[in-house]
Amino acid sequence: MTEYTYDVVVIGSGASGTSVAFETRAAGLSVAIVEERSWGGTCVLRGCDPKKVLVGAAEARNFSKRLRGKGIKQAATISWSDLMAFKETFVENVPEQRLQSFQEAGIETFFGKAQFQSKETLLVGEDLLHAKNIVLATGASPNKQDIPGNDFILTSDDFLSLKHLPDSVTFIGGGYISFEFASIALAAGKEVHIIHHNSNPLKKFDPDFVAALVSLMEEEGVHFHFDTTISKVEKKAEKLQISGENDFVLQTDNIIGATGRTPNISHLDLEKAHIDYTKKGITVNEKLQTVSNPHIYACGDVAATKGAPLTPVVSMEAAIVSQNILGADDAIHYPAIPSVVFTSPKLASIGITIQEAKEQPAKYQIKNHDTTNWYTYKRTNEPLALAKIIVDKSNQQIKGAHFLSEEADYMINYIAILMKANLTLSDLQSVLFAYPSPASDLSALN
Structure with a gap:
């Protein structure tokens, strides 16, 4: 086992973790960053950035469709394989480029799962990292349905990497991910279903506008199944069959689960560092410090803060963490935060x-x-x-x-x-x- 000592160890290379690593390193501190998946994190690899590339194609399709007969003869059609190839150009080089940028900045990198050994020590593989300050920026992952046949249910990560989009796609959940992906799949000419356990989708948005959006999407061809709780998924010939309460049955080619995200904390052994947490994430104060230790911070989707799980918000939280590590005593104050559902x-x-x-x-x-x-x-x-x-x-x-x-x-x-x-x-x-x-x-x- 090899031991290392740093001023700052950051766990997670997404937007917030990367920002803290660069800011503290630029101030002259010794910094290491740990990643267990791919360098770059959710937003640029399997979140908002690649999603917006797909949204762009849907926008082009819908724009031309609206103007058909008004100067445009034929609506655009989407080639899924070409669109995926284009999306990949925004993603494929990110991990290598991010890793290189860390190395050029003098930030040492460790690949693997980080586990607390104490309040000041982390184990990553065979390496033991000691740190004056530890920053938890591990983000969140898509929830998995706890029902029989859940192995047939894909996640938002999977949707953004589908080589082939089948004829029918069903989304489970009534949040922005389901709505956005449903809009994309519809623009690609597919049969689309959205299943939600109650009748209040997009609950953080104006209900009148949500109702109007649902009505428009229904007119366009999206099938909504509200107040529907699913109980199992099974393979039936070439189709997947979703069963639910009140004799609900739906056959589809593809199922995407989008029922929220869970903070990535289960593997960290937080108890060894006496770090408090809830199902919403790691408990922090207004300075984004953990309650047990002011030298352990959490920011981004893994932290149970008042901030929305949006990239600009996690970047703002990262800035507060960096400033406080460097000697400030700043509290987080959230401004009015704009939020957009990229449907049509x-x-x-x-x-x-x-x-x-x-x-x-x-x-x-x-x-x-x-x-x-x-x-x-x-x-x-x-x-x-x-x-x-x-x-x-x-x-x-x-x-x-x-x-x-x-x-x-x-x-x-x-x-x-x-x-x-x-x-x-x-x-x-x-x-x-x-x-x-x-x-x-x-x-x-x-």
Whole structure:
């Protein structure tokens, strides 16, 4: 056994772990990073980045489909194999490049599972790592259904690497992963089903807009099975058969489970370092330190924080961890965080919810806008474009916003800037935006 000593040991090479490693190393500390899977982590290898490549193809297909007969003769079609090959160009070189960047920065790398031996010591294979500071950034993994036949159920990781997309695909779960992947599979011309155990999918988004999105996706061909709890999966000839309560039976070619993610902590032997955790992840304080030891930190999806499991959020948490390791005493403060479901149309949200606003009618005003007939949306023949803006009645500052449209991702980012600057929609009257564009519509939302 070989022993090493470092100022910082980071476990996990995703967005948060990589950021901490580079920041602390740039400050002159001795740093090591441990990875047990592939260098680079979820977002760039099997998450948002490769997903967005597939979304791009679906957008092209849907755009041309909406304009068919309006100047476009034929809607685009998706070649799954070509799309997967294109996606792979964004992924295939990441592990080697990330490893090389660590080595060039003087960050020592260890490949394997890390296990606590004490509050200051980790075992990685045959190597024993001693550290003044340890950062847990191991992320999360897709949940597995605890039912007979769960080996037939693939994960989101598997979907993003499918060499062949079969004729019918079924997604289990009512979160953004199911909706996004269903939208992609539908654009690829496949029969698509979504099964959800209750009737409230996308529960963190505006229910009115979710209902409108579900209705549109149903019109496009997605089959929704709400209030359906599955009990088993079995092979029936060439098909997979899903059975559930109330005699529910569905045959499909492919099943993707998307019922949430579990923090990657089971292999860490956290008890040996007296680290507290729950099913939501590692328990940390406002400085992202574990309760048992201020020199052990957790950030990103493995930490039980108030931050959403989004890449910009985990990067912000990593920045706090780095600063505190380097001598600061900073607490994490989460701003209003924009979130987008990349379906067609897209669903976006930031700030307080409509329900929260309705519970305080004296404080908040909700401004509803049906923008379907606005020029921005008519020129691309969008079937539905909606917006809700929540303002503080006392000063008209924006406190929340919700969009359903193909431009929702752009619009929510504009709102994020306005909220950060404590500006109102009226403040935009003096700003000249390029016209016509989604941005030039902002002042009309007043």
